[in-house]
Amino acid sequence: MSDAKISEFDRATALRRRQPGVHDALLDEGWAVGHAVNGGYLLSILARALGADLPHPDPFTISAHYLTASLPGPATVRTELARAGRTLATGSASLWQTDDTGTEVERVRVLATYGELDQLTEDVRTSAKPPHFPPPQECFSPRDNPAGSAANxxxxxxxDLRLDSATVGWALGEPSGSGEMRAWFSFADGRDADALSLLTTVDALPPAAFELGVTGWLPTVELTAHVRARPAPGPLRVALSTRNMAGGFLEEDCEVWDSEDRLVAQARQLARPR
Incomplete structure (x- = not known):
């Protein structure tokens, strides 16, 4: 496949195996939020390394602790197998970068369990319901930012994010107080979602805390994601909510629904407003 046919996401999460359990990565500045790269994007990189090294290909659950801010540039991912079974395998991975003094610094550490999504039973019993909000053409995109696209x-x-207008009061200086954020999610270059990219999706929207009136940078302390199914082609619907900010920390819950109304991913993270 030529580079022209490789999606931007796949290029930005590509790895080069240096030796067993060690991969070289290049953190792309195009996935930055402020000075640091996005936590969901980092999670996809670490998950790609684990998928290459564990005996099962798909992330079922992955928990990341963000130790220091990751910056655009070279990085090293190291993986370790903890246990391999017939249907599930568990491993850990860590992402490292070299700082200005030449010291290697650990940025992120994850623990994950992998399996094979295509072998899961089709039996679904749930009380969860997909979010309902206007179609993409009636929602707001970052290009509609009152501060201008340069502020994004x-x-x-x-x-290609399309935010539900009921959850963008914060952008106009009038947060609703609901602690909710909803949006349609697609890649700008048309790439379909898969299990790996869902780990970016769960951390791709503006924080739900913005609708509580919280402003500024909200670095993630810990993020746990569950991949429940391989998503069908088409845009995803993402719903975020946060109910409690206390002691200088807040939680954010995420649900991702595919074009066939299936709940394909869930996540919870703990963040610390700055």
């Missing part, structure tokens, strides 16, 4: 994070240029 670099990452938004890689995506």
């Amino acid at each position: 994070p670099a990452m938004t240029d890689r995506l």
Whole structure:
């Protein structure tokens, strides 16, 4: 496949195996939010390394602790197998970068369990319901930002986000107080979603806390994502909510629904407003 046919996401999460359990990565500045690269994007990179090294290909659950801010540039991912079974395998991975003093610094550490999504039973019993909001053409995109497109994070240029107008009061200086954010999610270059990219999707929207009136940078302390199914082609619907900010920390829950109304991913993260 020529580079022209490789999606921007796949190029930005590509790895080069240096030796067993060690991969070289290049963190792309196009996936930055402010000075640091996005936590969901980092999670996809670490998950790609684990998928290459574990005996099962698909992330079922992955928990990341963000130790220091990851910056655009070279990085090293190291993986370790903890246990391999017939249907599930568990491993850990860490992402490292060299700082200005030449010291290697650990940025992210994850623990994950992998399996094979195509072998899951089709039996679904759920009380969860997909979010309902206007179609994409009636929602707001980052290009509608009153502050101008230059005020948007670099990452938004890689995506086609369409935000539910009921959850963008914060952009007009009038947060609703609901603590909710909803949007349609697609890649700008038309790439379909898969299990790996869902790990970016769960951390791609503006924080739901913006609708609580919280402003500024909200770095993630810990993020756990569950991949429930391989998504069908087409745009995804993402719903975020946060109910409690206390002691200088807040939680954010995420649901991702595909074009066939299936809940394909869930996540919860703990963030610390700055």
